Amino acid sequence: MRSLIYVTLASASLLLTACETTPKVSALSEPTYEQAQNNAFSVANYNAVSELMKRYPAAPAMASNAADGGTGAPFIIATLVNIDQLEQSSTLGRLISEQVASRMSQLGYGVLELKVRNGVYMKRNEGxxxxxxxxxxxxxxxxxxxxxxxxxxxxxxxxxxNLKVVNPASNIILAAYDYALPLDKQVHSLIRKR
Structure with a gap:
């Protein structure tokens, strides 16, 4: 009986020793350039812009003008804000706004870049x-x-x-689109103040 206990303890000891020598694989591997290029966050925001513009009544006429080289009057893209604190944003709100502007431009719409204009309310760290x-x-x-x-x-x-196209003269909503992003580590890090 004692020899069976010694054999069992020796086997367990060998197994534990083998586990210690096995190289550890990092649970958090670095993303690849391919993963960065095709990340779901950007795709979700780009798709949202495409859906928003499908709902905008003037979009088809504007798209045909864009094909002829004319984009018409530009759009202004405001920074997305926290719904509970409308004068506050985050890296998330600023990044989504940047991606909205990029996608609008890619689709052929004129977009006014406010960061190079004077006289627009630019709150530090807000947008x-x-x-x-x-x-x-x-x-x-x-x-x-x-x-x-x-x-x-x-x-x-x-x-x-929530994204909305608003008529600046009347404040009437001309188109709207809602979507959701998972609150994963990436999005969580963008929404937190630094």
Whole structure:
């Protein structure tokens, strides 16, 4: 009986020793360039812009003008804001706005780059926040046909995003699209203040 116990203990000891010498594989591997190129976050935002523009009444006429080289009056893209604190944004809100502007441009729409303009309300670490009373003035000054605004709301597992195309003269919503992003580590890191 004692010899069986010694054999069992010796076997267990060998197994534990073998486990210690096995090289450890990092649970967090670095992303590849291919993964970065095709990340789901950018794809979700680009798809949202495409869906938003399908709902915008002037989009088909504008697309045909874009094919002829003319993009018409530009759009202004405001920074997406936290739905619970409309004067606050985050890296997430600023990044989605940048991707909205990029996708709009890729689709052939004119987009006014506010970061190179004077007179737009630029709150430090927030982005281009357009308050209702400022929309008409900024749009008129820059001859914008519409303003794209948006909000995001964080839940325990998702971030819900809303995009709207707004007529700057009347504040009437011309098109809207809602979508959700998973609140994974990537999105969580973008939504937190640094």
């Amino acid at each position: 281009e926040l357009l308050l209702t009373r400022e929309i008409k003035e900024v749009a008129s000054t820059h001859n914008a046909q519409a303003v794209i605004v948006g909000t995001y709301a964080e839940s325990s597992t998702m971030v819900y995003v």
